[in-house]
Amino acid sequence: MFFSVVIPTYNRKPILEKCLRALEKQQLSDHKVTDYEVVLVDDGSTDGTLEWLTEHSAEFPHVRPFVQNHLGPAAARNLGVEKAQGDTIIFIDSDLVVTEQFLQSHADALVDGKEKLGDDRLFTYGAVINTCNFDNPTSEPYKITDFSAAYFATGNVAIDRKWLEKVGLFDTGFQLYGWEDLELGVRLKKLGLKLIKCPEAVGYHWHPPFSLADIPNLIDKEIQRGRMGVLFYQKHPTFEVRLMIQMTLLHRVLWGILSLGGMLNERTLAPFLQWLIDQGKPQLALEVARIFLNWYNVKGVYSAYRELQT
Template identity: 80%
Template sequence: MFFSVVIPTYNRKPILAKCLLALENQQFGEIVREYEVIVVDDGSTDGTLEWLATNADLLPHVRSIAQCHQGPAAARNLGVEDAKGDTIIFIDSDLVVTEHFLQAHADALLQGYKDTDAVFTYGSVINTCNFDNPTSEPYKITDFSAAYFATGNVAIARHWLLAAGLFDTRFQLYGWEDLELGVRLKKLGLKLIKCPAAVGYHWHPPFSLEQIPGMIDREIQRGRMGVLFYQKHPSWEVRMMIQMTVLHQILWGVLSLGGMLNERTMTPFLQWLIDRGKPQLALEIARIFLNWYNVKAVYAACGELQVETKIP
């Protein structure tokens, strides 16, 4: 089994360094014949490519490809097309893995292949704010994911990606490009195998008020890309995923008091929580108005694109 680990990155040099060094520290047996790490730089301006060149001796499995800023869908496609391996592993550039990460994916895939080759493995992703020691974070209930195909930590035979048509590069804004590909993979009959032993620690800085404008922008982008997702796959399942239902309008509308609870009115309370060492709780509360922005963006995009939103 020859793994090609494909990692798109954009201005994440500090955590990317930890990500790549962890991938150089893999322990495995005979199943993993060889592996490579393909870093696709999506137009970074923080010196990522220069850092990779300078530290090439520390990263013997890593090779890099550069593209102008086109988004993660195009970056992942470029990595898959250039890959030498028969099996692709997708992770994000802010994910730090354990030393048995590759072996765990290999073991799970090999077990699945006893019945059919139409399988892929999905590892665990644990969120952490601990930059110095990200792998020390315990699993939390908020780390649970019911996603079918998410590129934060997934391994799949390269030929299935090619058969499905790779990622749709029209998803240039934030969100949904991986789950949309997942819908196409599901139609090909691929089966998801959970692989909890393949653990990746997703680092992000502790929540602060300075992050809110960027988070709002991402929710608006995610809403717009969600409508593209629905255009391609007009189903009730997709409507639920992108929050394009009356239920979501009512839920987040009520919880946000029709938008009255927002980044301005909530600032004092959120800062109070942060000051008391509870940034994660502050983030979960902020998700109320963030989701309201997302739902409004979905319906705004529907109106602009004249998407039929009536449930069959």
């Protein structure tokens, strides 16, 4: 198989360099992978990403760069698939640093999965480990908070190109943050594709250490995610989708209770969050902040849904 690794990027030059260098170090141990390319789609970056890549192009022989106006990750991934030369697409994000066995592990899982199922209606989903260690991201151990129950998420997934083309690629109507990949997953599930877990294909998802200055942006993302969740539900009005986007009475009660009706928020929890950060526990501080971040998300979902009813 010929892999096309499709990566959308927007203003992530420092971690993108680590992402691309890791992909140049892939160790392919058998004939399953004939070759691979990295299809990088710059989504209108303003941080010198393209200039840097042009200057260092000789260091990245597998990379084929493309550029678009700032249209969002859904449009960028669609352009990446359109330009891809491979028969198998791997989606990762530009802040993901993979191991040297990444491509081979996906290839092994795809071949084994097809043999076991007797069918090619499948895709592989690798492991994603979150880290804020920029210098050595692949040293981060797996944590319980890294578990994902998602069916299809573009952080680390490999799929035959034909299924993407048959299902219609990503819906570019998802222009705000969230849900464009899971919505495509719902359509793939309707085609009968099976998820094959591939924990050996590990990607380390880097993000800066959490600080109180991040909170306004995180709140805005949760509100956006709520609005896009309602668009997701409009396309697929099922109870399963309501659960995914947290548009149920259970979620309103749960996060309402955990946040004490909003009393535990970015202001009242700020001293405790800062204390955790000062203790060298920014990831734990972020998990605590999710108490009010999820409450903002639930409120955003219902606010957007009410707007549709009026």
